[in-house]
Amino acid sequence: MLNKTCYEFIDALASKAPIPGGGGASALAVSIGVALGCMVGNLTIGKKKYADVEEDILELLRKSKALIDRTNKLVQDDAEAFEPLSKAYSLPSETEQQRINKEKTLQKALIRATIVPLEIAECCLEGLKLIEQYAKKGSSLVISDAGVGAVLCKSALQGAKLSVLINLKLMKDETLKKELQSRIAAIEAEGLILADKIYQDVEERICS
Amino acid sequence: MLNKTCYEFIDALASKAPIPGGGGASALAVSIGVALGCMVGNLTIGKKKYADVEEDILELLRKSKALIDRTNKLVQDDAEAFEPLSKAYSLPSETEQQRINKEKTLQKALIRATIVPLEIAECCLEGLKLIEQYAKKGSSLVISDAGVGAVLCKSALQGAKLSVLINLKLMKDETLKKELQSRIAAIEAEGLILADKIYQDVEERICS
Numbered sequence: 001m002l003n004k005t006c007y008e009f010i011d012a013l014a015s016k017a018p019i020p021g022g023g024g025a026s027a028l029a030v031s032i033g034v035a036l037g038c039m040v041g042n043l044t045i046g047k048k049k050y051a052d053v054e055e056d057i058l059e060l061l062r063k064s065k066a067l068i069d070r071t072n073k074l075v076q077d078d079a080e081a082f083e084p085l086s087k088a089y090s091l092p093s094e095t096e097q098q099r100i101n102k103e104k105t106l107q108k109a110l111i112r113a114t115i116v117p118l119e120i121a122e123c124c125l126e127g128l129k130l131i132e133q134y135a136k137k138g139s140s141l142v143i144s145d146a147g148v149g150a151v152l153c154k155s156a157l158q159g160a161k162l163s164v165l166i167n168l169k170l171m172k173d174e175t176l177k178k179e180l181q182s183r184i185a186a187i188e189a190e191g192l193i194l195a196d197k198i199y200q201d202v203e204e205r206i207c208s
Numbered sequence: 209m210l211n212k213t214c215y216e217f218i219d220a221l222a223s224k225a226p227i228p229g230g231g232g233a234s235a236l237a238v239s240i241g242v243a244l245g246c247m248v249g250n251l252t253i254g255k256k257k258y259a260d261v262e263e264d265i266l267e268l269l270r271k272s273k274a275l276i277d278r279t280n281k282l283v284q285d286d287a288e289a290f291e292p293l294s295k296a297y298s299l300p301s302e303t304e305q306q307r308i309n310k311e312k313t314l315q316k317a318l319i320r321a322t323i324v325p326l327e328i329a330e331c332c333l334e335g336l337k338l339i340e341q342y343a344k345k346g347s348s349l350v351i352s353d354a355g356v357g358a359v360l361c362k363s364a365l366q367g368a369k370l371s372v373l374i375n376l377k378l379m380k381d382e383t384l385k386k387e388l389q390s391r392i393a394a395i396e397a398e399g400l401i402l403a404d405k406i407y408q409d410v411e412e413r414i415c416s
Contacts, residue, residue, distance in 0.1 A: 002214035009214050010239050010276060014246035021247060022356035025240050029360060031218050032233050038222035039229060068218060144374040148230035148367035152237060155363035158407065159356035165414050166352040199366065206373050 001075050002028070018086065023078035023117045026159035030071040030120065030127050033152030036145045037131040038064045040138035053137040060133050067130065071123045074116060078163075081116045084109040085167075103172075110167050114180055117163035121184060124157035125191045128198065135198050140205065147202030154195035161188055209283050210236070226294065231286035234367035235328045238279040238335050241360030244353045245339040246272045248346035261345040268341050275338065279331045282324060286371075289324045292317040293375075311380075318379050322388055325371035329392060332365035333399045336406065343406050348413065355410030362403035369396055 001020060004012065009028075013020055041057045041064070044050045050057070088106040093099045128150060135146035164184045171177045209228060212220065217236075221228055249265045249272070252258045258265070296314040301307045336358060343354035372392045379385045 002218075005213055006210035006217050006236065007280070010210075010243045010280070013240060013243035014250065014272075014276070016247065016250035018247070018251065018350065021350070022244060022353040025244055025353075025356055025360065028214065028240065029237060029363075032221060032236065035218045035221035036230060036233055039224065039226070042222065042224035043226065064222075068222070072215070072218070142226065142229070144370040145230040147370045148233055151363035151366040152233065152360075155237075155359035158359040162352040162355045162410065162414065165411070169414060202370065203373070206370065206377060 001079060002072055019079040019082045020075065021078075021082070022159055023082075023120060023163045024075040026117070026156040026163070027071045027074040027078060027120045027123070029152050029156035029159070030123050031068050031075075033149040033156065034064050034068050034071070034127045034130060036149035036152070037127070037134040038068075040134040040142050040146045040149075043142050044134075044137070044139040047139065050137070050139060056133070056137055060130055060137075064130050067123060067126055071120070071127075074120050074123065078116045078120070081109075081112045085113045106170070107172055110171050111176070114164055114167040114171065117160040117167075118180060118184055118187075120160040121157050121164065121187045121191070124153045124160065125187050125194070127153040128157075128191055128194045132194060132198050135202055143202055143205050147199050147206075150195050150198040150202070154192065154199075157188060157191045157195070209287060210280055227287040227290045228283065229286075229290070230367055231290075231325045231328060231371045232283040234325070234364040234371070235279045235282040235286060235331070237360050237364035237367070238328065238331050239276050239283075241357040241364065242272050242276050242279070242335045242338060244357035244360070245335070245342040246276075248342040248350050248354045248357075251350050252342075252345070252347040255347065258345070258347060264341070264345055268338055268345075272335075272338050275331060275334055279328070279335075282328050282331065286324050286328070289317075289320045293321045314378070315380055318375050319384070322372055322375040322379065325368040325375075326388060326392055326395075328368040329365050329372065329395045329399070332361045332368065333395050333402070335361040336365075336399055336402045340402060340406050343410055351410055351413050355407050355414075358403050358406040358410070362400065362407075365396060365399045365403070 041061045045057050088109045091102040093102045131149045249269045253265050296317045299310040301310045339357045
């Protein structure tokens with residue numbers, strides 16, 4: 001999916017094909033946000049002024065690379081999770097047996113279609129934790145880029161949450177539903193506070 | 209710049225090359241957000257249930273296409289605005305004449321480097337106004353995608369604002385500085401309220 005040029009990806013999003021959609025766009029936004037953190041890191045290492053945080057930044061860069069690989073893959077996973085869901089919606093439901101079969105197939109597909117954006121949301125939170133460090137330790141010359149990374153990860157978290165909610169709505173397994181609801185709520189609560197803190201700190205550092 | 213694959217663009221962001229950076233990433237996030245609005249529109253037209261808003265949606269799609277073309281171009285503009293700024297920073301400043309020349313060149317480059325992210329912020333606001341309509345009139349089956357579009361445009365606005373602020377900080381022309389500060393503050397105030405309203409409405413529509 002990300003082998004497309006950016007132009008092609010934007011066109012594919014805009015088209016009437018439902019994938020890539022909000023989930024894939026959110027996953028891509030995390031990759032973009034964390035990549036900005038990496039830029040801050042890469043413009044910090046090798047500078048005398050920041051020699052004492054060099055090792056920390058190198059470790060952050062390693063973690064960021066792994067996270068970007070994971071979120072890039074989630075763009076594809078989100079598309080793949082949608083396919084069985086889409087197929088389930090179009091199953092016949094004329095006879096009682098067909099209705100039972102359709103509901104069973106739909107419920108199964110819904111689980112994966114909810115787990116993937118939940119994982120995207122987890123990556124947003126992980127990305128924010130990395131960006132918090134880049135914003136603290138990175139070169140002040142490019143501090144605004146860490147702030148942009150933070151707001152992008154925040155928006156991706158809120159975006160992924162909507163994908164979770166829209167799928168949870170149809171889920172019949174109340175125990176699983178509650179568990180997933182509580183997981184996304186916890187990620188959201190932690191992520192939004194962290195993102196706002198990073199952004200505010202960056203804005204203050206710029207304006208001071 | 210957007211002729212790169214998404215993978216390449218992410219790598220270019222992450223690298224120590226300062227462009228593309230936060231400004232370009234913000235402009236791209238607007239394109240992605242507005243493209244999600246288009247997807248909602250394209251999945252709404254041609255449906256009997258939404259026949260009465262068909263013309264409105266077609267008009268929204270035309271406006272969105274123009275906006276995406278503009279924000280795509282701003283990714284490149286942001287990179288081009290950075291180059292003279294970067295050159296100005298590296299000018300010699302040993303003699304008095306060199307210092308005067310450097311400051312003059314820097315001040316000139318700062319104006320363009322501030323105007324471009326300001327234009328990106330304007331596009332965010334325009335994008336939010338389009339997405340507001342998609343969220344109101346578009347198919348309820350894909351309403352979450354309009355919500356994702358809204359948060360992406362919001363984050364792009366906040367990101368572009370940081371790029372404006374970091375450049376304004378060094379600007380010496382106090383009259384122009386105040387004018388640009390007041391413009392970004394006005395765009396931000398209107399955009400954040402609108403984005404939060406769209407997101408809240410979408411969340412309520414999903415959960416109701």
